[in-house]
Amino acid sequence: MKISAFLIALGLVLGIATPAIVAAQPVPTAERPGGAKEVRAVVEKTHPHDDIVESHGKGMAILFWIFAAVCITGAVFVVTRRNLIAAVMGMVGSFIGIAAVYMMLYAQFLAVIQMLVYAGAIMVLFVFVIMILNRPEDEPVAPTGRAGQVLGGVAILYLIGRLAMILINVTLPNKAMALAAPAAINLPVFGAGSGAPVSEAVGWGTVKAVGTDLFGGGLFPFEAISILLLVAVVGAIAIARPLHPHDGTDADPGVHP
Amino acid sequence: MNDLLFDVGYGHFLVLAAVLFLIGVAGVLVRRNALIILMSVELMLNAANMTLLTFSRMWGDQSALAAHTFALIVIGVAAAEASVGLAIVVAVFRGRRNVDVDKLTTLRH
Numbered sequence: 001m002k003i004s005a006f007l008i009a010l011g012l013v014l015g016i017a018t019p020a021i022v023a024a025q026p027v028p029t030a031e032r033p034g035g036a037k038e039v040r041a042v043v044e045k046t047h048p049h050d051d052i053v054e055s056h057g058k059g060m061a062i063l064f065w066i067f068a069a070v071c072i073t074g075a076v077f078v079v080t081r082r083n084l085i086a087a088v089m090g091m092v093g094s095f096i097g098i099a100a101v102y103m104m105l106y107a108q109f110l111a112v113i114q115m116l117v118y119a120g121a122i123m124v125l126f127v128f129v130i131m132i133l134n135r136p137e138d139e140p141v142a143p144t145g146r147a148g149q150v151l152g153g154v155a156i157l158y159l160i161g162r163l164a165m166i167l168i169n170v171t172l173p174n175k176a177m178a179l180a181a182p183a184a185i186n187l188p189v190f191g192a193g194s195g196a197p198v199s200e201a202v203g204w205g206t207v208k209a210v211g212t213d214l215f216g217g218g219l220f221p222f223e224a225i226s227i228l229l230l231v232a233v234v235g236a237i238a239i240a241r242p243l244h245p246h247d248g249t250d251a252d253p254g255v256h257p
Numbered sequence: 258m259n260d261l262l263f264d265v266g267y268g269h270f271l272v273l274a275a276v277l278f279l280i281g282v283a284g285v286l287v288r289r290n291a292l293i294i295l296m297s298v299e300l301m302l303n304a305a306n307m308t309l310l311t312f313s314r315m316w317g318d319q320s321a322l323a324a325h326t327f328a329l330i331v332i333g334v335a336a337a338e339a340s341v342g343l344a345i346v347v348a349v350f351r352g353r354r355n356v357d358v359d360k361l362t363t364l365r366h
Contacts, residue, residue: 168268182317216325232337236344
């Protein structure tokens with residue numbers, strides 16, 4: 001429990017620190033005189049690889065390893081802890097680490113959504129249900145015996161190893177785009193007076209860019225997901241409602257047959 | 258080794274997503290509490306989202322932002338799934354006083 005609290009505190013501090021560090025990274029843009037090309041030339045000389053995400057020193061690499069450790073430690077907590085609240089706290093730490101990794105991938109909007117929806121809303125829902133259940137579990141892990149557990153662990157490690165061997169060598173087909181930060185995209189501005197159509201450069205992965213795509217090509221999935229959420233809310237209320245509300249208090253689950 | 262440690266590339270993000278997904282798979286297979294199984298499913302959805310965003314970052318142009326939209330839709334579906342799943346857990350617990358998936362075998366007989 002103390003470890004999970006430490007994990008969450010670490011994730012919080014790092015989650016606050018990351019945007020600042022990402023913002024402090026020099027983004028090679030066309031306007032900066034002699035910026036992008038020099039940086040890229042130096043980087044290509046010192047690093048022969050073609051798929052380095054952040055090439056301005058070792059800071060981003062160290063941050064990536066820290067966030068990866070937070071993610072994986074939280075996930076392992078979820079699977080191994082017997083205490084359900086400890087599992088939820090590990091899950092929150094894992095989600096915070098995942099949000100930080102999203103931030104490293106220039107998905108600022110998705111990182112904020114991850115924090116709000118997952119670490120905020122869904123995990124609170126889990127905590128509510130755990131408090132309603134309020135029952136320690138007897139046997140948390142399927143009784144397969146020591147041999148079965150060892151076999152399962154070896155199988156998982158083997159799968160991880162094979163996947164890592166394949167995935168670690170993934171490279172970008174278009175090598176020219178690999179080094180730089182994602183370029184700003186140009187969006188048309190509507191309703192900005194009259195005359196010639198103007199365009200506005202917004203950062204890749206920001207709310208504006210994602211929102212333009214969401215309400216452009218993704219409009220039908222967006223509306224469909226709203227219907228789905230409505231159905232889910234109604235269904236959740238219908239399922240979780242007591243069957244016979246008149247013969248007992250709702251505060252004591254289990255009195256209804 | 259030094260390259261592997263300090264030249265963090267897209268492969269690192271993909272491997273991290275794969276590891277998270279496999280931990281989620283292990284949670285679904287090993288644990289017997291329905292709540293933990295639901296949380297492991299959430300973990301797997303997050304790993305899939307991370308893979309999507311990594312490939313999106315890899316291409317890095319305007320059309321690749323569709324992956325962000327897709328990840329947002331996945332988060333919405335995950336929220337709906339969590340709410341309905343937890344409602345089912347509460348309903349099952351109300352009737353049977355436990356949420357151990359190995360003991361919920363009424364349909365088998």
